[in-house]
Amino acid sequence: MALVTPHAGRPRAVVIGAGIAGLATAALLAREGYDTVVVEQQPHVGGRAATWRHEGFSFDLGPSWYLMPEVFDHFFRLCGTSTSDELDLVRLDPAYRVFFEGDGAGGPSSVDVRTGAAHEAFEALEPGSSAALASYLDSSREAYDLALQHFLYATFARPTSLVRRDLLRRAPRLARLLGTSLERFVADRFADPRARQVLGYPAVFLGTSPERAPSLYHLMSHADLTEGVLYPRGGFGAVIDAVLRCATRVGVRVRTSSRVVAVRTAPLAGARGRGPRHEVTGVELAGGEVLPADLVVGAGDLHHLETALLPPRLATYPERWWRRRDPGPGAVLVHLGVRGRVPQLAHHTMLFTRDWRANFDAVLGRRRRVPDPASFYVCAPSRTDEGVAPADHENLFVLVPVPADATLGGGGLDGAGDPAVERVADTAIDMLASWAQIPDLASRVVVRRTVGPTDFARDLSSWRGGALGPAHTLRQSAFLRGRNVSSRVAGLLYAGGSTLPGIGLPMCLISAELVVKRLRGDTSGAPLPEPAAERPGVRA
Structure with missing residues (x-):
């Protein structure tokens, strides 16, 4: 990658972390006039959305759902x-397939959920439910619009920004949505437990359970059942490549294999009152090199930045703050290269056990343990994109939620991971083979790689080895989530899934924009104004 010579006189910005949030933040900062460098501890970019290639397979290491396309x-x-210039998107049909555990009288049942025709699946599960689903989706669209217009693009730097006439009119409904769990909200409208599972599952995207998520998050059903589920051809590495191009076009430099060990600060001249008394001066890398900076953006794990890269006296969110927070789930990831085709699976497939509540309590409750059996998720991108696997092979990505506990162990290649992680993988492979009727699945595996909570903690500095970030419970949503600016160090801001607005690739892109809004003093809840259209064929 060609390096760009810094321009004299431009303010200097260092972004910690080259995941999607870090790369997006760097791209926007450079367009704001900052001489920007991104430092990444891994030898590659992408963070949780990185790509692993092995023996002709191309595996996404994390995110696999392309939702909320308007954010991209x-x-x-x-x-x-534009998105069309950067990505080749495919609309998935079905949006996903769900296998349900049998009741003992027969095998698991399954249903395909199709965007715009979800009533067909719900009628199969709960005859006569179409009217209830239509009403539910109307409500989810309203909640989705409410979030986009007032919450997702807000920094909450000024509390009075929420005191708006149109929002106040909706205050009673908003209070009900925040005060009712997603589980209760769904149960009041649907009787069949399988239908409830389909509508409650989006809570997992938010790092929590239907019981713990506010019902405001039923807005996610608008994203998958109404707007639809897309896939970027080439995998989610193609999304990272696109955001990286946006950054490098405007002069951003990216340094991989560069681990930050400290954020450097100095007393802030003239500091008074209750504001910051220190300011950033740069970051120190392992080995002692210091990169000077006028602005530092922590776009990795917020817990790591606050508790490991700053002295305790300068931490806005010290260790005692995190003790009262929910880290969300951990995960065991299993990447499988499989000989032959698996038409039994859709691009996205979920396997739901009957004892739904027990699964979530095992992963997120007070006495956390690996659930057995576990509900889990499978992505088979080769069902859509033949380029991610060799000819006549399939690429499978299995995600099994487990507690966020770095002591559970790490993964490895060809069964070489820690025993607890490999047991989870073995159980998931056997269960998938049984439920989806692929009896010879295990014998057809030609590539196997596992990832466990220890890997998340080591490679991503993830708090407690969590897979996603702090859960979107009521006390960890919107203005109750960790803010995106240090209250003690001037020039230190945050981006990524552990700060505003939250978990997921769209939220990480918005978090990059919120950094710019902080710098501009923009306290609105609206997205940044878009630049005037550029000449065809010309990009900044």
């Missing part, structure tokens, strides 16, 4: 380009 569209327009 807006980000690319901010960068002077």
Whole structure:
């Protein structure tokens, strides 16, 4: 990658972490006039959305659902380009397939959920439920619009920004949505436990359970059942490559294999009152090199930055703050290269056990343990994109939620991971083979790689080995989530899934925009204005 010579006189920004949030933040900062460098501890970019290639297979290491396309569209327009110029998106049909555990009288049942025709699946599960589903989706669309217009693009720097006439009119409904769990909200409308599982599952995208998530998050059903589920051809590494292009076009430099060990600060001249008394001066890398900076953005794990890269006296969110927080789930990831085809699976497939509550309590409750059996998720991108696997092979990505506990162990290649992690993988493979009727699945595996909570903690500095980030419970949502600016160090801001607005690739893109809004003093809840259209064929 060609390096760009810094321009004299431009403010200097260092972004910690080259995941999607870090790369997006760097791209927007450079467009704001900052001489920007991104430092990444791994030898590659992407963070949780990185790619692993092995023996002709291309595996996404984390995110695999492309939802909320308008967020991506807006980000690319901010960068002077477009989604259509950067990505080749495919609409999935079905959006996903669900296998349900049998009741003992027969095998597991399954249903395909199709965007715009979800009533067909729900009628199969609960005859006569179409009207209830239509009403539910109307409500989810309203909640989705409410979140986009008032919450997701807000920094909450000024509490009075929430005191708006149109929002106050909706206050009673908003209070009900925040005060009712997603589980209760769904149960009041649907009787069949399988239908409830389909509508409650989006809570997992938010790092929590239907019981713990506010019902405001039923907005996620608008994203998958109404807007639809897309897939970027080439995998989610293609999304990272696109955001990286947006950054490098405007001069951002990316340094991989560069681990930050400290954020450097100095007393802030003229500091008084209750504001910050120190300011950033740069970051120190392992080995002693110091990169000077006028602005530092921590786009990795917020817990790590606050408790490991700053002295305790300068931490806005010290260790005692985290003791009262929910880290969300951990995960065992299993990447499988499989000989032959697996038409029994859709691009996205979920396997739901009957004892839904017991699964979530095992992963997120007070006495946390690996659930057995576990509900889990399988992505088979080769069902859509033949380029991610060799000819006549399939690429499978299995995600089994487990507690966020770095002591559970790490993974490895060809069964070489820690025993607890490999047992989870073995159980999931056997269960998938049985439920989806692929009896010879295990014998057809030609590539196997596992990832466990220890790997998340070591490679991503993830708090407690969590897979996603702090859970979206009521006390960890919107303005109750960790803010994106240090209250003790001027010039230190945050981006990524552990700060505002939260977990997921769209939220990480928005978090990059919230950094710019902080710098501009923009306290609105609206997205940043998009630049005027550029000449065809010309990009910044």
